[in-house]
Amino acid sequence: MHGIIHAELKKYIETRHGSNAWNRCLEAAKLGNKIYMPINTYPDEEAVAIVTAASQITHTPVDQILEDFGEFISPD
Numbered sequence: 001m002h003g004i005i006h007a008e009l010k011k012y013i014e015t016r017h018g019s020n021a022w023n024r025c026l027e028a029a030k031l032g033n034k035i036y037m038p039i040n041t042y043p044d045e046e047a048v049a050i051v052t053a054a055s056q057i058t059h060t061p062v063d064q065i066l067e068d069f070g071e072f073i074s075p076d
Helices: 003-017 021-028 044-058 062-073
Strands: none
Touching: 003 021, 003 044, 003 062, 021 044, 044 062
């Protein structure tokens, strides 16, 4: 998956759930303190793991997070 998606996902998670939420999601997804560069590509599984972690942490269904994320990035 293109790194721009990860960058936008980080912005979304921090905007919706606070500045510490991204690090909590990375930790829960077992990705440590990984930094995603918008110009690189990364395994799709990492984005799935982050969204799954966000779902568990926020008690929000994955499909609801994905829909809200899509609406969040639409203006950009």
